Amino acid sequence: MNGVVIxxxxxxxxxxxxxxxxxxxxxxxxFRYALNSPGSSFKLAVKRVVTSLIQIRPWQSVKYKIRMLIWLIPAYILALFGIFKYWKHPIVMIVLSIIMAHLMITALTHACHESRFINYILPMFYVxxxxxxxxxxxRLRIMIxxxxxPDADV
Structure with a gap:
């Protein structure tokens, strides 16, 4: 049996x-199979989600891959900071729940060839x-x- 990623x-x-x-x-x-083989099923789900989020495919040019990584990695890192700093804020909770629901569908089904499934939630990552x-x-403004x-109350 093969686990379809893309x-x-x-x-x-x-x-x-x-x-x-x-x-x-x-x-x-x-679902029965996932219950009988939870480790393999989890590995497949994670690979689908990561493949979908990274948006790098072997048939794409090196220039395209570099541009995507230069754009996406900082966006995801800043998104993680936003989540961890303001995770109790209702807007962050709503946006995060939409992202997680979408990624759950990808984990249960498959990633897409041209990364179109992620296009619906990328703007939420950007928020x-x-x-x-x-x-x-x-923080930088306060430091400056x-x-x-030094005696100012910022």
């Missing part, structure tokens, strides 16, 4: 352990990135003000 690209498939006790090919059988960038810019006037 639909239509068998080179990305993960070899999954066989389970002869499950008959059929419907969604109930899929979180803006929150994280705002936090760091505010304190260095100019």
């Amino acid at each position: 639909w239509g690209h068998p080179e990305y498939n993960i070899k999954m352990p066989a389970d002869t006790t499950i008959k059929g090919n419907d969604w109930v059988s899929g 979180l990135s803006g929150i994280g960038a705002g936090y760091w810019l505010n 003000l304190k260095s100019r006037r």
